[in-house]
Amino acid sequence: MTTEQMTILLVDDEERLLETTKKLFEKMNIRVFTAQSGKQALGTVEKNGVDVVFLDVKMPGFDGMKTLREIKRISPLAEVIILTGHATMEDAVEGLKLGAMDFLIKPLSMKELLEKAEEAFEKVKRHNVLLKSMKKKEKS
Numbered sequence: 001m002t003t004e005q006m007t008i009l010l011v012d013d014e015e016r017l018l019e020t021t022k023k024l025f026e027k028m029n030i031r032v033f034t035a036q037s038g039k040q041a042l043g044t045v046e047k048n049g050v051d052v053v054f055l056d057v058k059m060p061g062f063d064g065m066k067t068l069r070e071i072k073r074i075s076p077l078a079e080v081i082i083l084t085g086h087a088t089m090e091d092a093v094e095g096l097k098l099g100a101m102d103f104l105i106k107p108l109s110m111k112e113l114l115e116k117a118e119e120a121f122e123k124v125k126r127h128n129v130l131l132k133s134m135k136k137k138e139k140s
Helices: 015-026 038-048 064-074 089-097 110-139
Strands: 007-011 031-035 052-055 079-084 102-105
Touching: 007 015, 007 038, 015 031, 015 110, 031 038, 038 052, 038 064, 052 064, 052 110, 064 079, 064 089, 079 089, 079 110, 089 102, 102 110
Parallel strands: 007 031, 007 052, 052 079, 079 102
Antiparallel strands: none
8 A cells, every 4th residue: 555645554562662653653744553463463454554564573472574474465565674672684584585675673763763664665656656557558
């Protein structure tokens, strides 16, 4: 889903981090959903569509890598940025192989998060323009 208003999904099991970050993004006129688990995140992607996902790796139950794999299956054009405080090289490599746009280490400033979100949103918009162009060619 892409509109001129960016839609972000924040996925982390730390409720306080979600609420604080959500408020800061919303002050910038960005539509924000939050999820405290991978399964909750998948429901949000299916129901609402999102442009950009900030995804934690270490979550109880349905972890970040399983969540990433399913997000890409449900919404291949959504850009996923892994944001973790428990980074391993193996997680970074696996995340990028599964289609994550980037792999970042917490903590990040709001400015850094916004820059990454804008970069990801520009990528989503370019993909959607290309997709529309390809569909037009198929019809003609």
